[in-house]
Amino acid sequence: xxxxxxxxxxxxxxxxxxxxxxxxxxxxxxxxxxxxxxxxxxxxxxxxxxxxxxxxxxxxxxxxxxxxxxxxxxxxxxxxxxxxxxxxxxxxxxxxxxxxxxxxxxxxxxxxxxxxxxxxxxxxxxxxxxxxxxxxxxxxxxxxxxxxxxxxxxxxxxxxxxxxxxxxxxxxxxxxxxxxxxxxxxxxxxxxxxxxxxxxxxxxxxxxxxxxxxxxxxxxxxxxxxxxxxxxxxxxxxxxxx
Amino acid sequence: xxxxxxxxxxxxxxxxxxxxxxxxxxxxxxxxxxxxxxxxxxxxxxxxxxxxxxxxxxxxxxxxxxxxxxxxxxxxxxxxxxxxxx
Amino acid sequence: xxxxxxxxxxxxxxxxxxxxxxxxxxxxxxxxxxxxxxxxxxxxxxxxxxxxxxxxxxxxxxxxxxxxxxxxxxxxxxxxxxxxxxxxxxxxxxxxxxxxxxxxxxxxxxxxxxxxxxxxxxxxxxxxxxxxxxxxxxxxxxxxxxxxxxxxxxxxxxxxxxxxxxxxxxxxxxxxxxxxxxxxxxxxxxxxxxxxxxxxxxxxxxxxxxxxxxxxxxxxxxxxxxxxxxxxxxxxxxxxxxxxxxxxxxxxxxxxxxxxxxxxxxxxxxxxxxxxxxxxxxxxxxxxxxxxxxxxxxxxxxxxxxxxxxxxxxxxxxxxxxxxxxxxxxxxxxxxxxxxxxxxxxxxxxxx
Numbered sequence: 001x002x003x004x005x006x007x008x009x010x011x012x013x014x015x016x017x018x019x020x021x022x023x024x025x026x027x028x029x030x031x032x033x034x035x036x037x038x039x040x041x042x043x044x045x046x047x048x049x050x051x052x053x054x055x056x057x058x059x060x061x062x063x064x065x066x067x068x069x070x071x072x073x074x075x076x077x078x079x080x081x082x083x084x085x086x087x088x089x090x091x092x093x094x095x096x097x098x099x100x101x102x103x104x105x106x107x108x109x110x111x112x113x114x115x116x117x118x119x120x121x122x123x124x125x126x127x128x129x130x131x132x133x134x135x136x137x138x139x140x141x142x143x144x145x146x147x148x149x150x151x152x153x154x155x156x157x158x159x160x161x162x163x164x165x166x167x168x169x170x171x172x173x174x175x176x177x178x179x180x181x182x183x184x185x186x187x188x189x190x191x192x193x194x195x196x197x198x199x200x201x202x203x204x205x206x207x208x209x210x211x212x213x214x215x216x217x218x219x220x221x222x223x224x225x226x227x228x229x230x231x232x233x234x235x236x237x238x239x240x241x242x
Numbered sequence: 243x244x245x246x247x248x249x250x251x252x253x254x255x256x257x258x259x260x261x262x263x264x265x266x267x268x269x270x271x272x273x274x275x276x277x278x279x280x281x282x283x284x285x286x287x288x289x290x291x292x293x294x295x296x297x298x299x300x301x302x303x304x305x306x307x308x309x310x311x312x313x314x315x316x317x318x319x320x321x322x323x324x325x326x327x328x
Numbered sequence: 329x330x331x332x333x334x335x336x337x338x339x340x341x342x343x344x345x346x347x348x349x350x351x352x353x354x355x356x357x358x359x360x361x362x363x364x365x366x367x368x369x370x371x372x373x374x375x376x377x378x379x380x381x382x383x384x385x386x387x388x389x390x391x392x393x394x395x396x397x398x399x400x401x402x403x404x405x406x407x408x409x410x411x412x413x414x415x416x417x418x419x420x421x422x423x424x425x426x427x428x429x430x431x432x433x434x435x436x437x438x439x440x441x442x443x444x445x446x447x448x449x450x451x452x453x454x455x456x457x458x459x460x461x462x463x464x465x466x467x468x469x470x471x472x473x474x475x476x477x478x479x480x481x482x483x484x485x486x487x488x489x490x491x492x493x494x495x496x497x498x499x500x501x502x503x504x505x506x507x508x509x510x511x512x513x514x515x516x517x518x519x520x521x522x523x524x525x526x527x528x529x530x531x532x533x534x535x536x537x538x539x540x541x542x543x544x545x546x547x548x549x550x551x552x553x554x555x556x557x558x559x560x561x562x563x564x565x566x567x568x569x570x571x572x573x574x575x576x577x578x579x580x581x582x583x584x585x586x587x588x589x590x591x592x593x594x595x596x597x598x599x600x601x602x603x604x605x606x607x608x609x610x611x612x613x614x615x616x617x618x619x620x621x622x623x624x625x626x627x628x629x630x631x632x633x634x635x636x637x638x639x640x641x642x643x644x645x646x647x648x649x650x651x652x653x654x655x656x657x658x659x660x661x662x663x664x665x666x667x668x669x670x671x672x673x674x675x676x677x678x679x680x
Binding site: 001002003004005006007011013015016018019020021022023024025026029180181184185214220221222225 | 243244245251252254255256257258261262277279311313314316317318319320321322324325326327328
Binding site: 041042043044045047048054055057058060061062063064065066067068071074075076077078079080081082083086103104106107 | 539
């Protein structure tokens, strides 16, 4: 018998702090698998966000930096501009990328920085206890929308990927999901493409990954995956956006 | 023939692997691990037969016997607890 | 060259290869100069979308081993405080230039020295210190850039150049010839060069590096903070710099920094010609504050007259240095007002 599936080398074999059923573990593993497959572990520099994945650098086995909340793309710009030979990526949640960091996101995209962005969209702020995110759905109950998100008070869920697609310097945007092994395989393909684009100097590439947060969606892990499939995808359709 | 191994101490008991195993070969272990979670365990032959829905749509030869090595469990596992051998 | 341009040229000569900034009066000549000059030395110039993006770009560039800097003026420097705290916490070298203007709020575009507290008391959150250097003429502004990048690399710390609108805008001839600071930088051998083993360059041939300021393991942050405090003690012992004149027989000692010091010095010389026993101390490092200038030559019967374009910020550090052993007086104007030589001479006459 041969081993056909194991933890990738670029992922440290340690238990994570993420909740049971959290999507971060899957996303971290996919990135590590791709880093191994593309052979870029010694070139890659990751930029971690503020959010549940603030210590993502403890789980990957390559060079990483932290960033202030929302500023990951400014930090990545600084790194990539002085070291264009390295592969630079940010890993950001919905608050980091589309709330406090919106300005840095839009301008890094508009400048066409040749970086890869992994955007984890779980429609909530997990680390701080389940508050509304820009991508929280209408009617979704959170710590700061106890009666559910309302258009009049909170506006609509923000489609940052669709907004970024308007920018001519953005070269690739795809929205994918983690709600089943089949979708995870497609997610891996999208992430791989986003990294390959950087290697090939094509330009700014972003993958938005719909990810479960069982704890703050108040659902068991399998129900959380079903919620993505049945509810979240209606608001955030999957597929290539640019 | 194929099999999986499960790192029971890393397992957080999310049970997603159980939902996606087409052969129903993973179940909950009644003994707690050091994290205080009930991890999952693997049986090479089914402990209970696959669901009736599966039995209607797949050939009998498939529904008998053990692990296919499809790795759906390992792919969905958020904690990288599962290794697959074929 | 204007002071702004001299600072930029000094940075380039000192090996700065990354600049990110945002336009704000009265320092706009600096980014404009960098926009032309950086491509000439194959460096990176970015006009960032905000001052806050700029400081975070500096964070990234510095983490990737580049000599990186940004510049702004008072309101923009306020925006950068979070980033400076992160730079200090991640122990990254960086140079931040503040060409001070009148405040608070939008204020005006005239010179001021009202950001002394912000610069020396760590304007961002946490127990950290930026090294603060205060040039008083265009030549010194150019030369201090070599020291700034050197200290930043040596101590893995942010260094603030505290100038003001007058310094930024005034034009004076500049000697690009080798200065003491520049010689020191040029003569550095590989053994004394600040190698940056901790930098992010891709983990080839070594274990991965992590640049972070986050310590959640119990006791971890306190332990880290103690190492920072030790670093700051070393800097305080070794890096105090100041200029002083006529301290031995002085009855009144004028204390001023930056462009205010030029006006004060001119008053000192005028008063000395009239036979008045006036002394002069010009701090060059504002943090570490040159306490030695006061403690080593303390004149208990003299009066220290602190002159600032503020309502009394460096005044507090002078009082702390003197520690009640001599009288400290103050003359200040802010909001764009500048104490004149006549103001100073009148004040000296009143307090003598």
